[in-house]
Amino acid sequence: AQSVAQPEDQVNVAEGNPLTVKCTYSVSGNPYLFWYVQYPNRGLQFLLKYITGDNLVKGSYGFEAEFNKSQTSFHLKKPSALVSDSALYFCAVRDQDQAGTALIFGKGTTLSVSS
Amino acid sequence: EAGVAQSPRYKIIEKRQSVAFWCNPISGHATLYWYQQILGQGPKLLIQFQNNGVVDDSQLPKDRFSAERLKGVDSTLKIQPAKLEDSAVYLCASTSEWDTSYNEQFFGPGTRLTVL
Secondary structure, three states, X not given: OOEEEOOOOEXXXXXXXXXXXXXXXXXXXXXXXXXXXXXXXXXXXXXXXXOOOOOEEEOHHHOEEEEEXXXXXXXXXXXXXXXXXXXXXXXXXXXXXXXXXXXXXXXXXXXXXXX | OOOOXXXXXXXXXXXXXXXXXXXXXXXXOOXXXXXXXXXXXXXXXXXXXXXXXXXXXXXXXXXXXXXXXOOOOOEEEEXXXXXXXXXXXXXXXXXXXXXXXXXXXXXOOOEEEEEO
């Protein structure tokens, strides 16, 4: 069965510092991996995805994520955090090798960036 | 391009009442999803449509939940009768053409349901 773990409920970082939001996954085959962000009273917005190829994926708003197959991780990173990055972040996974399976989301990590 | 539209944004009902949510996906998007997001959890897929056909409804509590997408465009999700544990945000999402599993999904703002 597919699963996603986001081990931190909340991440606190000062503006201008680098940020990391952690995600580990479990699938039987190869994964498609996604990060979405949710601002208050709004739906989820797509940030970036890993399909295949380069392990470092670049996305919207200066975010990037590194796929690590041996550690089954897909951590979200940004070199310099902004206060406006404060939001709820979701990691999601889908098994490439099982057609038609649903996208599975983690429980989310709240990022708080202080000025 | 207009985004995914949902209504109402908020709904408060008593348990055992019925409620319906409406979603209009991005124009031309063949695949439509309904998710349930309980507070403190990630979204969970309830049902996936491809045009007007159901692709996956394995997680839909069919004794009380129903959904339709009659003309392959907008969709309605209904709960009848509602239970306290149905309190959640109901998200609608869509993606272009056929679901290739790696397409990003576009989400609406959600409907926040409170069951008293």
